Amino acid sequence: MSVETTRRSVLMGALGLAGAMTFFGAAYAETTRLRLAWWGGNERTRRTQEVLKLYQQRVNGVELAGEVSNSEYFTKLATQVVGRSAPDVFQLEPNSFADFVKRDCVLALDGLMPNPIDAAGISRAMLDLCAVDGKVWGIPQALNSFAMMYDKDAFATAGVTPPDAQTSWDDYADRMVELTKALNRRRYWGSCDASGYSYAFQVWLRQRGRDLFTADQALGFGKDDVAEWFAYWDKLRQRGGCVPADVAALSPDSTINLMPLIQGKAATSFAFSNQIVGMQATTPVQLAMTMFPNGGAGAKPGQFYRPASSWSIYAQSPNPEAAARFVNFFVSDPEAAKILGVERGVPMSPALRASILPTLRPVERATVEYIDAIADKVGPYPPPPPKGSQQFGQLMKRAADAVAFNSASISDSAATLMKDAHSIL
Template sequence: MRRTIAPARMRSGNNPSRFKIGHDMINRRAFLNSGLACALAATTMPLLGRAARASGSDMRLFWFGSPGRAERTLAVAKLFEAANPGTTVLGEVGGNDYWSKLTTMLAGGNAPDIFQLEPGRFADYAGRGAMLPLDDYLGKTIRTDRLLPGALELGTVKGKVAGMPLSNNAFALLYDTVAFQQAGLTPPGRDTTWDDFARLCTDMTKAIGKKGVWAVGNAARYSYAFEAFLLQRGKKLYREDGQIGFDAKDATDWYGYWESLAKKGGCVPADVQAQDKIQIDSNPMSRGNAVMAIAFSNMLVGYQALQKNPVGITTLPVAEKGGASGLFYRAGLHFGIAKNSPDPERAARFLDFFVNDLAAGQILGVERGVPINLDVRAAIAPALDETQKRSFDYVEGIADVVGPFPAQVPVGASELEDRVYRTVADRMAFGQITPTEAGEELVSQANAILKG
C-alpha cells in the first residue's frame, strides 16, 4: 500500500544533503538515523495537487510538528491502513506556514479529511464551522468508555464535541540541568516566584558568561505564559462571553516584567527572540541562545532531542508562594474532521484508532502529551524512556495544583495570535513602544477583534 507524505518539495534545490518536509529542514544524517527515512521509503511521489488526484480510497491527514512526530504519526497511519484494507492515508506535515495553509484550504473547500489543531486556536476554528461535530460518532464509531473523565469537555464548543482531544498536557518550564550544575545555581521549582525567577535569570546569564547565551527567551509574546500569569492573579485570558478577561494594567505589568528582565540581561534581546516562530526548533533554547524555555509538558520530548544535556521540567513561576499555580490540564492537541470530508465515518474510525488502539498508543508515546485513554496510558507507562517518563510524571505530579479548565478561546483568537500578541511584544522589545503603551494597545486591538 502506498503512503504519501507531502512536502512542498522533496529536496532543497541548493543543498542536496538536506530534505524538506513542509518547511521544517532536517539534517540528512539525523533524518536517516531517526527512522523517518524508512517511513518515507514507500513514497511514490510528492503529494502536490493531491485534491485532484485523491481517490475514494484516500484519506488526507494534515498536522504540524517535529520529525519525530511525523515518524510516529506515519507509523500509526500504516497500522490503520493494515486494519482497513483499501484505505490509503495521505499525510502532509506543515511548517511555519501551517495555519495559513490550513485556512486557505478550508476557504477553498479543499480541506484535509483530518487536521490537527492546538487549544489556543481550536475553538476559533470550531466556531467558524470548519469541523464536523463528533457527537453522532461518540460511543459508537469512536469509543469513549475508557477515556479520561472530562476529556471530551476539552473538545466541546457551544455544547458540541467539535474535535477529539489527543492527549493532555500543561504549561511547563524546561531547563538545561547541566547548565545549572555548572553555574552552581538551584533550578526553579514550585515555590519560585516571578521575582525569584527574574533574579535567577540575571544570575544565570552572568554565570554562563558566554556571548550570545542568556538564561531564557523573552516570553512576553507567548499568550499561554501570559494566561498562567493572569490565572495566578485571579484573572483570565478570555471570559465565558468571549471577551478578554484582563485589563491594560495586567498587560502592562506583564510587558514591564519582561522589559525589565531584558534590560538586566536575564532574557534574550529582541533580535534573538524575533527569530522564534513558536516552534521547538526555533526557540532560543533549541538554538543555543538560552538554557530555559517556557513551553508545554509534552514538548520536553522534542526539546530533549535537540539538547545534548538532560532537560529538566518544572512548573512556571508563581505570583506568590503557596498561591495559584496558573496551571490546568489542557488538550495537548486536537484532531478535527473537516465539515466537507467525503467519508466522515472513516475519518471517525481513524480518530478512534489514534486515541484508543493500544499499539497506536505505544508508537505515539507522550510526544503529543499524555494519552487520554486510561488503558493506553497504563500500557505505555512501563515502556517510556527516561525523557518520556519525565514528561509523563510531570503531568501526573501536578494534579494537586491544577485549576479548572478555562473558557474555550473565542472566535477571533487565531487573529490575535497571528497579528497581536507577538507583534505588540516585539514592538516593545525593539523599543518602539513602552510597556504601558503595549498594554493599552493589546487591550485595544483585542477588544476590536473580539467585538468585530
Template sequence: MTIRLDRRHFLMGSSALIAAGAAGLRPAFAQGNNLRLIFWGGQDRADRTYKVADLYAEGGGAQIDGEFLAWNDYWTKLATQVAGGNAPNIIQMDYRYIVEYATRGAIRPLDQFVGGPLQLGDFDQDQLEGGKVGGQLFGISLGANSVAVLVNETAFEEVGVAPPNRDSTYDDYMAMGEAFNSANIRGGIKAISDGSYTEPMLDNWLRQQGLSLYTADGQLGFGEEEMVEWFRMWQGLREAGVCVSAEDQALDTGAMESTMVIMGKSATMPSNSNQLVAYQSLSQDSLTITNYPRIEPGAGGGHYRKPSMFFSVGGDEANAQAAAEFISFFVNDPDAAQVLGVERGIPCSAAVREGLAPTLDEKSQIALNFVANLGDLLGPLPPPPPPKAGEIDASVLRVIGQEVAFGARSPEDGGKAFVTEATALLTGA
C-alpha cells in the same frame, strides 16, 4: 513529507477561514480512497505519526497521506486549504482555534460516530468536554498536557546554580539570570527566553492573580493596568540581561529547531509538558521540565490540564466516517500508543494509559508525572477561547510584544494598545 509556505501574516489565513465559513464545508479534491492528514510539529512527531498511519494501513485501514508544518505556518496553510475547498479529512486542531473552526463550519461534529466507528468509552471526561463546542463534539483530544518551562539542566550545572523548581518565582529567575551573566558560559547564554508575547505564559500569570485571559462570554478577563504591568516586568528582565535580547528572540520562527533553548540562547523557555520528548531528541544536553514561575511564594492555580491538541474531521462528508475510524485507532490501539508515547500528551484512554506507563522512557515518565502531580499549581480548565483568540495571539500580542521588546513602544503604550485592539476584535468594533 514537510511542506512549508513563505512567511505570511496570520490575517491572510484568518481571511481565508472567513471565506470558508461563508460557503460552509465543500468537497475536498479527489484523493481516491486515501485520507489526508495535516498536523503541526517537528520531525519526531512526524515520524511517530507516519508510523501509526502505516500500522493502520497494514491492518486493513485506509492509506493516510500526511503533511506537517511548523506552528507559525500551519494555520495559514490550513485556512487556505479550507477556503479553497481542499480541506484535509483529518485536521490537527488547537484549543484556541476549535471554536472558530467549528462555528464557521470548517470541521464536522463527531457525535454520530461515538460508540460506533469512534470508541471513547474510557476517555477522561474533562478531555471530552474540552473538545465540545455548543454541546457537540468537534475534537478528539490526543493527550492531556499542561504548560511547562523547558529547562536545560546541563547549562545550570555549568553555571553552578540550582535549576528552577515548582517553588521558583519570577524574582528567583532574576537571581538565576544574574548568576548566568556572571558565569558568562556558552557565549553569554541567558537564563530564560522572552515570554512577553507568549500567550500561555500571560494566561498563567493572570490566572495566578485570580484573573483570566478571556471570560466565559468571550471578552478580555483583565485590563490595561495588568497588561502594562506584564510588559514592564519583561522589560525589567530584558534590561537586566536575564532574558534573551529582542534580536535573538526574533530568530524563533516557530520551528522547534529555532527555539531559544535548542539554539543555545537561553537555558529555559516556556513550553508544554508533552514537548519534552521531542526537544530532548534535538539536544545533547539533559533537558527537563518544571512549572511556570510563581508570581510570589505560594501563589498557584495558574496551570490546568488541557487537551494538548485534537484531531478534528474536515473534508468531504463521504470520508467522514473513515476519518473517525482512523482517529479511534490513533487514540485507542495499544501498538499505536507504544509508538506515540506521550509526545502529544498523556493518553486520555484509561486503558491505554495503564498499558503505556510501565514502558515509558525517563523523559516520558517526567512528562507523565508532571501532569499527574500539579498539586496547588492546578486550576480549572478555562472556557474555550473566543473565535478571535487566535488572531489576537498572532496579530496583536506577538506584534505589540515585539514592538515593546525592540523599544518601538513603551510598556505603557503597548499595554494600552493591546487592550484597545483586542477589545475591538472581540466586540467587532
C-alpha cells in the same frame, strides 16, 4: 507547536507514504482517500507516519495522504477552510479549537460515538475539553500542561538553584540574572523572552484571578495587565537576564527548533510538557522541566491540564465515517499508542497509559511523572476562546517585539494590543 523538518524531508516522507498507499489503493476496486493534517517536528512526523503505515496494513481500501506544516499550520488550515479544501482530518489544540468550530468547518462527533468512535476509555470530563455549546467537536489525543524546560548542566555549572514549583516570578528573574553573570558566555542568557508568548501571559493572568478570555467571549484582562507583563520582561531584559530583542524576534512561539534553549542561547524556555520528548531529541544538553513561576503568596493556580492536541473532522469531508474510523484507531489502538508514546502528551485513556509505561524511555517517563506531580497545583480549564482568538498570539508577539526593540513604549504597546485584540473578536 514545533517543527524542525525541512521542506525536502517532509516532501520525501510524504512521497514515501503516498507511494505506498497508492499501490495499496490500486489493489482494491473502491478506495477511500483521506487527507490528514498535523503540525510537529521530525520526531512527531516519524511516529505519525508509522501509525499511518500500521493503519494501512490493518484496513483495506483506504489511501492516506499526510500533510505536515511548520508554524504556518493554522494560517494554512484557515486558508484551506475558506477555499473549502481542508483535509478530512486535522489536528487542533486548545487555543485554536473553539475558533475553528465557530467557523462552521468542524463536524460534531456526537453522532459518530460510540460507533465508529469508541471513546469509552476517555472520561467525560476529558471529552468536555473538546466540547463547545454542548457538542463534542474533537477527540483529545493526550494530556499536557505548561512546563518550563531548562538545561540542568548550565545551572550546575553556574552554581544556581534551578527553578521549581516554589519559584516566584521575582525569584525567577533574580536567578536568570545570576546565571547569566555566572556563566559569562558569549551570546548566552538565563531565560528566553516570554513577553510575546500568549500562553505564558495566560498563566500569569490566571494567577491573578483573570484569564485571556471570559465565558461571554470577551477579553479577560485590561491594559494595565499587559503593561505590567511587558514591564516585567523589559526589566529582566535590561538586567541581562533574558535574551535580547534580536534573539527573541526569531522565536515567535513554542516551535522547538526556534527556542533559544535549543539554539544554545538560553538556559530556559517556556513550553508544554510533552515537548520535552522532541526537544531532547534535538539537543545534546540534558533537559529537565518544572512548572512556570508561581504568583507568590495567595496567588491562584495559573496552570491547568489541557488536551495537547485533538483530532477533528472537516465538516465538508466526503468520507466522515471513514475519517471517524481513522480517528478512533489513532487515539485508542494499543499498538498505535506504543508507537506514539507521549510525544503528543500523556494518553487520555488510563488503560493506554498503563500499557505504554513499560516501553517509555526516561525522558518520556518524565512527562508522565510531571503530569502526575502537578495534579494538586492546577486550576480549572478555561472557557472556550471566542472566534478570531487564534490571531491573538501573533498580535501579542508583535506588541512585545515593539517594546523589546524600543520602537514603542510599554504603555503604547499595551494600548495597541488591547485595540488590536478587540478588533479580532
